[in-house]
Amino acid sequence: MRSDVTPRRLDEGLLQDLLDVAVAEAEPDEVMPTVAGPAGWTGERRTAFSRFHQSRSLSAEPVESTYTC
Numbered sequence: 001m002r003s004d005v006t007p008r009r010l011d012e013g014l015l016q017d018l019l020d021v022a023v024a025e026a027e028p029d030e031v032m033p034t035v036a037g038p039a040g041w042t043g044e045r046r047t048a049f050s051r052f053h054q055s056r057s058l059s060a061e062p063v064e065s066t067y068t069c
Helices: 012-025 043-057
Strands: none
Touching: 012 043
C-alpha cells in the first residue's frame, strides 16, 4: 500500500473535487447512471452526478461509502 495516499470519506466539500476528476478523466456513463441527452458532461449530467452521490453516499441513511484520495 502506498504511504503517500490517504483515502478520505466523501463529504459535500469533496463532492465538487470528485466531479472535477470525473469530468477530466471519465465519460459520464462510466461513473453514474445514464442520463438522456447529448453526449458529454452537460450541465444536466453534472447536476445528476452530484445528486447521485448525494443520494447514495451523503444521505441520512447512505447505501454505500465513497472515498476519494
